[in-house]
Amino acid sequence: MTRPEMLARLARHQGPWDIVIIGGGATGAGIAVDAATRGYSVALLEQSDFGKGTSSRSTKLVHGGVRYLQQGNISLVREALKERAILRRNAPHLVKNLPLVIPAYAPWERAFYGAGLTAYDLLAGRSGFGRSSLLSTRSTLERLPTLNPDGLRGGVLYFDGQFDDARLLINLVRTAADGGAVLLNYARVHSVLTTGGRVEGIVATDEESGDELRLHARVVINATGAFVDGIRQLTTSIADLMIAPSQGTHIVLDRRFVPGESALMVPRVGDGRVMFAIPWRGHTLVGTTDTPIPAPTLEPRPMKDEVDFLLRTAARYLKIAPTRNDVCSVFAGVRPLVSRGESRVTAALSRDHTIDVDPSGLVTTTGGKWTTYRHMAMQTIDRAAAVAGLPARACRTADLHIHGFDTGSQRYGELALYGADAQSITELSRTALNLAAPLDDESPVIGAEVAWAVRYEMARTVEDVLARRCRTLFLNAQAARRMAPAVAAILARELQQTDEWQRAQVCAFEELARNYTLQGSDDRAKDPQPEVRRASR
Ligand SMILES: Cc1cc2nc3c(=O)[nH]c(=O)nc-3n(C[C@H](O)[C@H](O)[C@H](O)COP(=O)(O)OP(=O)(O)OC[C@H]3O[C@@H](n4cnc5c(N)ncnc54)[C@H](O)[C@@H]3O)c2cc1C
8 A cells, every 4th residue: 555556546437436435534534434344436635644633642541431320421432432443343353341440539439330330231232341349448549559559449440442543544444445445645635626516526736746635526525623614614604613622732751650551541531521541552541621722723732831731630540640751752633523502612522423414415424533434434425425326235344354353363463463464574574674673662563564654554754653643743842753764774765765855854853743742832832922812721
């Protein structure tokens, strides 16, 4: 799967596509898999890299949403629990069971959350990930040895799933490509083709060559997440905006803050959100916030007050208070929350998805969450096929193995998340000395993963590799900075690029990586015109 091959497939295609998808995040890639496996001809265009948007910036939970249970949204929880089980069955190399512990400090908390999580288990039925149970104070501390013991009255244990979002995404892209779909990154859609007010295709720019790409389609699907309004505005002069964007920030700390296998979950913190502190790839992932922002951006920037809030909250629950010096990386993502005249308090907006068909026939699908991407895709294709008058065909993704499927991938150690691809990466690492060794003392990433990302996963830049094919930028921004020159050198050789290109790549990455350090968020705090206001409840 290379970009030149995808461009060649685009050029070879005769006549209109059955379906053209705009946006290469969880929603778009999920739709591409669904459409291709039903036998429709389908092309997907992504303006940046696959997963550049929200889909690489989640909390990485495959979950029913304990929080939505608290809000009484039973149908959303039931659907998500069903999808959680389907995803673990179809991508066992990417989804693992995660034990989570809710600590109880108030006398009522253990019984209250215990009852709620029993309901969660009942809703999951036979597809549960493990039975929840009440924990004594001692067993709570055994599972979370760094938890603040002062006033602790036990806890509640429950189970959800954990996954790597960007890796699942690239595996979905490969699944869709294996099914015959054409998926192109760095192709920005800037206009739509219409006849008599009906959308009949799109025009995009190949961001690498500058060439124009014109694709005719029986139906166009707008799967651009928080950016859907921009595409909707290409077809009509719509006044009602669908999205109320909200930013969620995470900080990544050293593993010693949550050293065991279990995660800490606090159901209600200061701004009304849930806080998680989760073991993630040798680190601790802490999040998140909910900050309304005026407009979505592709590289959302964590704010100093968001970071302070996360550090303060973590310090309340952990024995050792993390400080700014302990932050290895920080990142933000934009929630595509559907507002449509509902409350502007983003923490209260629906996490459910929306499928909308406007008078031009443009199908827009947004909202939802990673966990439910498959269900969203199924409903979107059912709707889009009807809009386009395509022959109805049944969805085939409920039992479809996702690329890399392997039930025993733990045997591959650091390469486990590649699943069935791990063996080939190991073989590739034996072909040259610089492909076998880790690229930094603080990261397990080896050169072969970089070469693999270019040859089979359409990586084009140092950022694509260090942010999304491997997760170093999200785990340890300083290590990622140090690795950039070595990654650029491998990329330049694979892509036959010049020394100048290599230097420009390192500079661009250096600039970007600042956003993932506290220096970046501190500098923005000095900005006299703050870009955000905090959610109030
Ligand atoms: C902080 C946070 C934590 C979360 N945690 C979880 C979690 O733990 N579990 C869970 O299930 N869900 C979680 N979610 C929700 C989940 O991440 C999102 O619902 C999901 O990633 C949205 O995917 P998407 O494809 O709709 O949007 P995106 O991933 O943003 O994809 C949209 C894509 O469209 C592209 N695009 C935009 N305009 C154009 C154009 N003109 N031409 C071509 N391409 C274009 C963008 O570049 C982008 O890549 C979380 C969300 C946030 C913000």
